[in-house]
Amino acid sequence: MLLNVQDIHKTYATADGPFEVLRGIDLALDAGETLALTGESGSGKSTLLHLIGGLDTPDQGQIILKGTDIAALDDTGRADLRRGTVGVVFQQFNLIPSLKVADNIAFQARLAGQHDPAWTAILADRMGLTPQLGKYPEQLSGGQQQRVAIARTLAPKPRLVLADEPTGNLDEGTAATVMDLMLELVTETGAGLLMVTHSEALAARMQRRLHLRAGQVA
Amino acid sequence: MTGATLQALLSHWWRNPLQLFTLLAGLALATALWSGVQAVNAEARASYDAAAATLGEGQYDRLQRRDGQPMDQSTFVQLRRAGWLVSPVVQGRLDDVRIIGIDPLTAPGGIGPVNLGQGGNISGFFTDTLFANADVAARLPELTVRITPETAPGSAITDIGVAQGLLGKEGQIDSLIILPRQPINRPDLADIAPELTRQQAQGGSDIGRLTDSFHLNLTAFGLLSFAVGIFIVNGAIGLAFEQRRPVVRTLRALGLPLRRLVILMAAELMFFALIAGVVGVALGYIIAALLLPDVAATLRGLYGSDVSGTLQLRPAWWLSGLAVALGGTALAASGALYKLSKMPLLAAAQPRALAMVAGRNAKVQGIAAIFLLMTSGILMITASGLIGGFTLLGALLIGAALALPLILDRILAVTSALAKSVTAQWFWADTRQQLPGLSLALMALLLAMAANVGVSTMVSSFRLTFTDFLDQRLASELYISTETAAQTAALITYATPRVEAILPIQSVDTEIAGQPTQVFGARDNRTYRENWTFLQSSADPWDTTFAGETILINEQLARRADLQVGDTVQLLDAAFTVAGVYGDYGNPIGQALINEPIFLTLYPDVTAQRFGLRLDPAAVPDFVASMEAETGIAASQTINQSGIKAISLQIFERTFTVTTALNILTLAVAGFAILMSLLTLATMRVPQLAPAWAMGMTRAQLGKLELLRAVLLAVLTAVIALPLGLALAWALLAVVNVAAFGWELPMYLFPMDYARLGVFALLAAALAALWPARRLARTPPADLLKVFSNER
């Protein structure tokens, strides 16, 4: 099993006092499997994604990724995890504005020490970004930017891809194209895919789906 | 990993060259300010030290005859043969030049222009050679003078044998320097030369003491400039981090470990600091050299042509300049890096939470400011030592700087509430919103202005005091020393019908209230009544003193013996009431003045051998010439008062030039800090200004308002800086100086100077705001529109 999440709890401090976002979530995912995480705003789906991606730590529970409990890792351990094993596609793209597209695509692979120029070139080509490689992110459209972000995530060949509303900032047509490309490439690399979305159409394209309500699996 | 990260970090600067420029320029300017001040300070110190070295041989105890007459040089040999390590000095005047003769074989190191003991370079000592600066050399055309810039103005040093010949004092010695380390088994002085008396070392002459005080104050200015510099470095670093916050977050999300990120960013900054530091030191040197042509000219005038070597990039400046750049960066970066390491990885950027944090910061800052200002308030009353004085300065300045944004915020809150029109309301509210982004720059401006007000007040007060003091002490037009009773009698006979008054200068070393004190017997004359100023006095101090009833004492004695006007002191069997306390700047010991007849009754052995003569200044040269012909009193025995004053003022004038240059420098740097902040804010300004533009204000109007805002904030800051600067000056004059030297410098106010300074500050702010405002006024409408289409 690629990912096994057990009894995850997470509470945030807010101005109105503590708020328990996640109240005992269980979840499992195999390599090559795709899973949609749906739910209303505030249901905790993004928080769960961040915990699995090692961007934050749970208050309670286990997140076993490839046999390692990432909830128990320290900051450096979680950074190592983010660099190579897990890739995150953000709604806001989070590209590095001062780097050209080519450098942005290669960036994470270089961080992970797994830069494969041939594979990066394939990704750029498949994403239709080859003409844009010499440009800066601000010179691209939103859809192009998100394709750069996806290519960047896939460049080090992560075992698990996490996507947080990856098409949330894109119009419908662009969103569909981007989604197709992402699914295609994830399937080719054999990685697992966990995607947060509130689009029924997108969720339907995943093999499985998990609906959260008020921090629990509905 | 490192390569990719560095590429990402450094590419930011490549894409944002303006930000890189402000960072480097900020660091370089702070360094330049520091090293410029150091350069100027070092020059001032060097010239003072030179003056003190020749004018102030008072660092050693001396032996003199009790009657003040020169001794025979056999006395010197007797003392040496008895085991006393003493060294002879003879001095006098030749064509208005002070000739000092020393014996380099027996003189302690550090006397005169050369150091023999260490085999110093004295190869230029040739037969009959004198050592003096170019000015003096020009006045002694018939003598062989070797130009040595480090010799004090108006003086020439030479071998004692040469000096004896030049001064007509063959076989005579004026005083003997007592070397600090004496052999064991040495007999008592009274057994060898009972006619000699030992004069304690003064720790420098009068001028030396005054300049020590000035050194201290220049050092304080150096520290102030350092504080301004650190503020600017801190601002530059803080902005650099703020601008890259999103990139940092992305890098971490992509798996860059925090530790490595911190190390790389620190290394990057240190690299920049090094570059900026080198540029800054060079810039500081150039600024010092460019802004100080007057100083260089003065130095050249005083020291002769050999001045080019004095303004060089010394290793110490490089080191201290780089240390400021690197240390300041490290100081500023450590805080920024700490914040960065504590920054949550996920951008939970809730505006409200940020506002709360800002509010909490303001509260902490406010509490710190109040605490520091209260501390300085308490210290103003209680501080006594030097450490207390400097703590007071530090608390006052930092407290005021921290309080500045809060005070400005309160003022703007009130004005925006009072505003009538919508535009005015928007303007005030918008200005208030800008405050956090500008506060660091405004703090720098505050400190720069306060430092300028403080230092120029201090310097100008110093100058007034000093010239007054010279007027008081050198009131007579001519001073004459006689050598024998016959000469004295001849002088009195000759001078009495020809001058307005003869004022004998006669004193005795004794103790008053346990304090070593020199008591003078003064002759009733308008000279005293007109020129002496009192710090504290009874209604008619001169009347009662010249009536023989009262005594006048100096400030040092008053402070040390805790004496006030009205107290009674005892001299032998006579009691006197203190009628006045006068300022006696630079004198390390007590001094008192009583009526001449009483003095002569109390001390019948003392006979005057120095006299002040009041006469028409224009008549002085003729008087001296005919006196020499008629009485045989040589011109070398007379001192023309205007000559002394000129020498003394010449030495001091240099410092005033220096401070003017420093004022300009600090203001320029503060102006740059404002420019930097405005440029950084400019990009953030577009979304804030777009609504105002959309509601019908033209871009030109917006640009003008931006300019107005900068000037307005500068005015408010200047208003706050004035009292702060005056408090600073007061602390320097009344606390630090008293702690260091035991006397208080009176403080004078110079409203015109402050007004001019205020105008300079406004100009600096307006100049700094001009470019950002123009840029804003030319923002393409499309960019303003984007704000609405592309919000978050």
Next chain:
Amino acid sequence: MNDKRPFLANGTLGAWARIIVLMAPLLWPMTTFSQGFAGLGADIDGFSTPQPNPTFMFPDDHGAHNNYRIEWWYLTANLQSGDGTSYGLQWTLFRNALAPEGEQSAPQFWMGHAAVTTPDNHYVTERLARGGIGQAGVIADPFVAWIDDWTLEGDWDTLQMTASAPDFAYDMTLTAQGPLIFHGDHGYSVKSAEGQASYYYSQPFFDISGTLQLPEGNIAVTGDAWLDREWSSQPLSDNQIGWDWFSLSFDDGNKFMGFRLQQTDGNSYTSATWIAPDGTTTAFPDGAFSAEPLQTHNTADRDIPIRWQVQLPAKNVNVTVNAINPDAWMATSIPYWEGPVTVTGSHTGRGYLEMTGYE
């Protein structure tokens, strides 16, 4: 002494100062006339020069010879306290003339060095004075040599000697136990192959006793002392850069003086005098005596030989000379090394070692 002449009637500070400057980097004492003084070596400005076959007149020749450029009264002593501790003592007065005798009040420059060496400490002090005013000088009859409060005074059968410093002082009585002896050819001592020479005689037979005032307390001491008299105007050649001088008193009653002048070409010029217990002397020419450093010691930032192999085959001398205190550095305006030594090997005894030119 109550001379009322002004300081330096004609010679002035300049000339004095030049002397000091020129001497400062030099090697004291012999080398005062060497390299840096090369100009003077070539032109002796009307000073007298030593001539062979001298006839000395006493007491006159104990006094100053102002027509020669340089002269000294140089006393070293090996002392012992009651508890057996060894001490060394030095009293030296140097005279330098800036112009030859005959000119009115020829300017003279005087320099005194005094030192006491203990096994653990070395106390040094220096005095400078100009001549002509009574601060320093030497009078032949009755003999007195002085600078400030330091004196060496008496009839040469008995001498009183004092010196003082901020940290030490001494007061000594010297009693001669033998005759004066003359080095080289009856007191004409050749210093180089080119023929430079000085007048040089000694009184090596002094018994000495007195009190040392040291920071550690007053110490009564006795021992033997060696007084050198030497004067010249140009005793060294241009290429001589330093000198090692040995005065040794062997336990069998014989005494030995040897010096080695180092040359820029790496060679050296040696000279030695053997003094029998009755004062009979044997002079040895260049090469008869040899001295080789065995061990150096770093003091005052330079490496100084403090153990020597000294040989005089003609007298079967093959001894090792050891410094009692290797830090006996004379930190005076012209610095050098001077201190007491012990002698072991073919002969045993003690003596003094002086080394210059170790820069």
